[in-house]
Amino acid sequence: AQSVAQPEDQVNVAEGNPLTVKCTYSVSGNPYLFWYVQYPNRGLQFLLKYITGDNLVKGSYGFEAEFNKSQTSFHLKKPSALVSDSALYFCAVREGFVGNDMRFGAGTRLTVKP
Amino acid sequence: NAGVTQTPKFRVLKTGQSMTLLCAQDMNHEYMYWYRQDPGMGLRLIHYSVGEGTTAKGEVPDGYNVSRLKKQNFLLGLESAAPSQTSVYFCASSFRQYSNQPQHFGDGTRLSIL
Numbered sequence: 001a002q003s004v005a006q007p008e009d010q011v012n013v014a015e016g017n018p019l020t021v022k023c024t025y026s027v028s029g030n031p032y033l034f035w036y037v038q039y040p041n042r043g044l045q046f047l048l049k050y051i052t053g054d055n056l057v058k059g060s061y062g063f064e065a066e067f068n069k070s071q072t073s074f075h076l077k078k079p080s081a082l083v084s085d086s087a088l089y090f091c092a093v094r095e096g097f098v099g100n101d102m103r104f105g106a107g108t109r110l111t112v113k114p
Numbered sequence: 115n116a117g118v119t120q121t122p123k124f125r126v127l128k129t130g131q132s133m134t135l136l137c138a139q140d141m142n143h144e145y146m147y148w149y150r151q152d153p154g155m156g157l158r159l160i161h162y163s164v165g166e167g168t169t170a171k172g173e174v175p176d177g178y179n180v181s182r183l184k185k186q187n188f189l190l191g192l193e194s195a196a197p198s199q200t201s202v203y204f205c206a207s208s209f210r211q212y213s214n215q216p217q218h219f220g221d222g223t224r225l226s227i228l
Contacts, residue, residue, distance in 0.1 A: 006156075034216060036219075041221070042221050042222075043118070044219045049214065090156060094214075101159060102147075102217065103173075104158075
C-alpha cells in the first residue's frame with residue numbers, strides 16, 4: 001500500500017524568503033503525487049500535481065514542486081513566501097493509473113512571519 | 115458554484131446516538147469519498163464510491179456505513195456513536211478518468227461525541 005511522510009510538523013519562514021515543505025512517498029507502481037493546502041475551518045484545496053513528464057511542476061499561488069524519483073520525494077517550494085501562505089499543507093500519493101485510494105501525509109503547518 | 119457541500123457543519127452527539135452526514139456535489143463527479151481528519155494523522159479514508167449504487171471500504175471503515183443512491187449524494191452514517199469518532203469529517207469528489215484527477219473537498223463537519 002502507498003504511504004506518505006511529511007517529516008516536519010511545523011515550518012517557519014520570514015516573509016520574502018524561500019520556503020520548502022518536504023514530502024517523501026512509498027508506492028508500488030508509478031506515483032501520482034498531489035499537494036493540497038488547508039486554511040482554518042475550510043476543506044483542502046488542490047495546489048498542484050505530478051503525473052508524468054517534467055519533474056518540476058508549477059501550481060497555484062506561485063507554488064511549485066520537484067519530483068525526485070531516486071529520493072522518492074516531492075517537496076513543495078515557493079521562491080518568496082507571503083504571510084497569506086500560512087496554512088496547513090498536505091502531500092498525497094496515489095498509485096498511478098489504477099489506484100482509487102489516495103493516502104495523505106500528516107500535514108505540515110507553515111507559518112510565514114512578517 | 116457550490117462544489118461540494120456538507121451538512122451539518124457542526125454536531126454534538128451523545129455516546130450511542132446515531133446520525134447521518136450528507137455530502138452533495140454539483141460537478142457531475144463519479145467518485146466520492148469520506149475522510150476523517152485527526153490532529154497529527156492527516157486525512158484517513160473511511161469509505162469511497164466509484165459510482166451510483168457502489169461503495170467500498172477505505173482505511174478506517176469500522177463503525178461507519180455509507181450509501182450512494184444518487185450520483186450527486188454520498189451519505190455517511192454512524193449507527194452507534196463512540197467518543198473515538200470525535201473528529202472532523204470531510205467529503206470529497208473527483209472525476210473518474212484514471213487516477214490523476216485531484217479531489218475537491220467540502221468544508222467539513224465537526225463532530226463531537228460526548
